[in-house]
Amino acid sequence: MLGSERRVVITGLGFVTPLGDSPDRIWGRLAAGQGALRRVEAFPVAGLPSDVVAEIRDFDFLKGYALPKFRNALRKSRKYMARDILLAVAAAQLAINDAGLVDGGVEPSRIGIDLGAGLISTELDELAPAITMASAGTGSFDFPAWGREAIGVIEPIWLLKYLPNMLACHISILMDCQGPSNTITEADASSNLAIAEASRIIARGKADVMITGGADSKIHPLSLTRMALYGTMSRWEGEPSGACRPFDSRRDGSAPGEGAGILILEEREHALRRGAKIHGEILGSGSGCDAMPTGGMDPDGSGTATAIKAALREARLDPAAIGHVNAHGSGLKLGDRAEARAFHRVFGGSPPPVTGLKGFMGNMASGAGAVELIASLVGVNRGLIPPTLNCDDPDPDCALDVVTGSPRPTDNPIFVNTNLTVNGQAAAVVVRGEAPNVAD
Numbered sequence: 040m041l042g043s044e045r046r047v048v049i050t051g052l053g054f055v056t057p058l059g060d061s062p063d064r065i066w067g068r069l070a071a072g073q074g075a076l077r078r079v080e081a082f083p084v085a086g087l088p089s090d091v092v093a094e095i096r097d098f099d100f101l102k103g104y105a106l107p108k109f110r111n112a113l114r115k116s117r118k119y120m121a122r123d124i125l126l127a128v129a130a131a132q133l134a135i136n137d138a139g140l141v142d143g144g145v146e147p148s149r150i151g152i153d154l155g156a157g158l159i160s161t162e163l164d165e166l167a168p169a170i171t172m173a174s175a176g177t178g179s180f181d182f183p184a185w186g187r188e189a190i191g192v193i194e195p196i197w198l199l200k201y202l203p204n205m206l207a208c209h210i211s212i213l214m215d216c217q218g219p220s221n222t223i224t225e226a227d228a229s230s231n232l233a234i235a236e237a238s239r240i241i242a243r244g245k246a247d248v249m250i251t252g253g254a255d256s257k258i259h260p261l262s263l264t265r266m267a268l269y270g271t272m273s274r275w276e277g278e279p280s281g282a283c284r285p286f287d288s289r290r291d292g293s294a295p296g297e298g299a300g301i302l303i304l305e306e307r308e309h310a311l312r313r314g315a316k317i318h319g320e321i322l323g324s325g326s327g328c329d330a331m332p333t334g335g336m337d338p339d340g341s342g343t344a345t346a347i348k349a350a351l352r353e354a355r356l357d358p359a360a361i362g363h364v365n366a367h368g369s370g371l372k373l374g375d376r377a378e379a380r381a382f383h384r385v386f387g388g389s390p391p392p393v394t395g396l397k398g399f400m401g402n403m404a405s406g407a408g409a410v411e412l413i414a415s416l417v418g419v420n421r422g423l424i425p426p427t428l429n430c431d432d433p434d435p436d437c438a439l440d441v442v443t444g445s446p447r448p449t450d451n452p453i454f455v456n457t458n459l460t461v462n463g464q465a466a467a468v469v470v471r472g473e474a475p476n477v478a479d
């Protein structure tokens with residue numbers, strides 16, 4: 040596994056999502072077919088194709104997530120945290136608590152962090168006064184005035200709130216992570232790439248414990264505007280709950296979401312020595328890229344196929360060993376079809392069952408891979424594959440066995456988690472659950 044005798048297991052899970060923040064809560068919503076897509080409440084929307092999002096409402100960072108040991112420190116550092124950072128730190132505390140590491144227990148130089156993060160959009164009122172000053176109401180931007188006067192009205196700590204590496208920074212300070220540290224910013228592929236790198240760090244013996252996963256929030260006026268300009272936003276005119284439709288014939292785009300998924304990875308013997316609960320094991324990972332010279336992804340999904348094949352090689356598994364695929368399933372016409380073609384190329388004429396969870400939670404971008412991986416892991420450890428929401432009329436061009444309706448029973452705890460960006464970066468992780476009937 041991972042080409043090493045050092046096996047990498049999952050000993051902590053933490054996630055903050057529009058469906059909830061506990062395994063029982065999120066699984067209950069998935070099993071009941073209760074999605075989180077609704078009309079945005081955080082800010083007014085006008086002039087965009089859609090105002091449907093999956094936002095986390097009533098999120099209270101300090102009261103809801105700050106562990107007693109860290110509360111005073113977090114109260115002070117809260118002002119340096121954009122929403123993406125808050126989500127990541129909240130999920131990390133849940134994962135750390137789940138892993139039994141709140142009070143330490145790991146040599147600081149042997150614990151590291153590797154997270155996926157995205158472009159963090161600034162709060163508009165933090166830059167608006169400076170921009171107004173530099174433009175002086177003329178409609179043109181005066182760069183000398185910006186450097187001479189306007190930049191002085193921006194808060195000195197402004198940049199610290201919006202650097203993508205600050206998600207990992209705050210978590211590593213809390214946990215005194217003195218081992219390897221990295222942040223990966225590859226849009227929707229970020230979480231899986233971070234999990235892959237963290238796994239290999241442990242497999243190579245460079246750390247015993249790694250905090251990994253990712254977080255993102257696209258519930259922001261700038262993020263929605265970008266989606267509209269890129270043409271990836273759904274224009275669904277029906278009930279908001281149906282806006283994102285992975286692999287469905289009527290899919291027409293994605294819906295923005297927000298959330299964080301954090302995993303604690305650990306060398307297996309290290310975990311057993313301290314009596315940690317093992318949720319599953321990372322068996323292998325891979326990446327690929329099929330960006331076209333003219334822009335966008337390869338419609339045949341060559342990058343996704345490359346990523347899955349590489350992950351299977353590293354896991355030393357045949358394609359037939361896979362019980363299901365948790366697909367990116369963004370709801371984009373091209374993206375879903377490209378993924379489907381990749382699955383057929385890797386698995387042959389009858390790919391394993393496929394699920395895609397963005398109909399429930401929208402697209403969390405850099406946080407999507409980790410949250411979706413955890414959802415499948417929670418499922419297989421119950422002997423079930425999570426269903427796909429809103430795939431009411433499966434696209435015959437995809438020709439996949441999409442799990443719809445209720446969770447599907449399975450006795451195979453091995454699955455592949457895939458993610459794909461609109462520009463063709465692809466990542467895949469092979470995971471084995473730790474269900475009671477799984478042989479050691």
